[in-house]
Amino acid sequence: MQKTVSLSLFFLLCISLGAQTPIGVKHTKVSVDTSFSVDKVYNKITGEKVSPEMFQKLLAINPKLILEPVIDKKGEIIKYLYDPQNLKIRVYKPGKTSLVEGFSFPDYNLKTVDGKTMDFNDLKGKMVILRFEMEADSFRFKKHEIAGMDQKINETNRNTEIEAIIIFNANKDEINRGFDLENSNFKLIPNGGNILRQLNVNRFPYTVVLNKEGVVMAVFKYSDEMNILELLNKA
Incomplete structure (x- = not known):
């Protein structure tokens, strides 16, 4: 059924x-x-x-x-x-996101828009910049933020020590239409709605940085607050 x-x-x-x-x-x-x-x-x-x-x-x-x-x-x-112990009609109140400092990020095994597999367990040893986006069609209004982070990553001259990822709650076609930055460091992962639900992410955009052990070391509401080189030295 x-x-x-x-x-x-x-x-x-x-x-x-x-x-x-x-x-x-x-x-x-x-x-x-x-x-x-x-x-x-x-x-x-x-x-x-x-x-x-x-x-x-x-x-x-x-x-x-x-x-x-x-x-x-x-x-x-x-x-x-x-939960059979709670069947009453109730209003759901969203809790706080799981993505706070000290949280060990789950070992997801996801596919990027170009079909490549990304296993988060394999990313240990690198600092990970992880951004969450709801839509891709509206990305053009936030393109400058990603471009700014790309510039900061490139200025470190340590790109191989950094993995940059965006998880969208949008499909591949929507992302290909909305994301047109060339030579970006960011890997793009489509159809991330279930992950957003599991992590209780309800503010967008939302950016976290994982240290080299896969643990959240910093959370940012505004990407221009990020000092990527400083974070990398602490990771």
């Missing part, structure tokens, strides 16, 4: 489809999870799979049942968990 559902950035599962909302500094953007299936729903306490009949009963209790997605290394949702 398979249903099309609307899944917000805050793990809110609604059976009725929602419309896309304008993007702001902080927001919830509704996306459509067309791969949702009752076969992926599990009881969080017992670990048992939920039958289609039981799932319908759960929806009768709460049509806006909140499910917690479990995401694998490739950023794909492999299952959804529901």
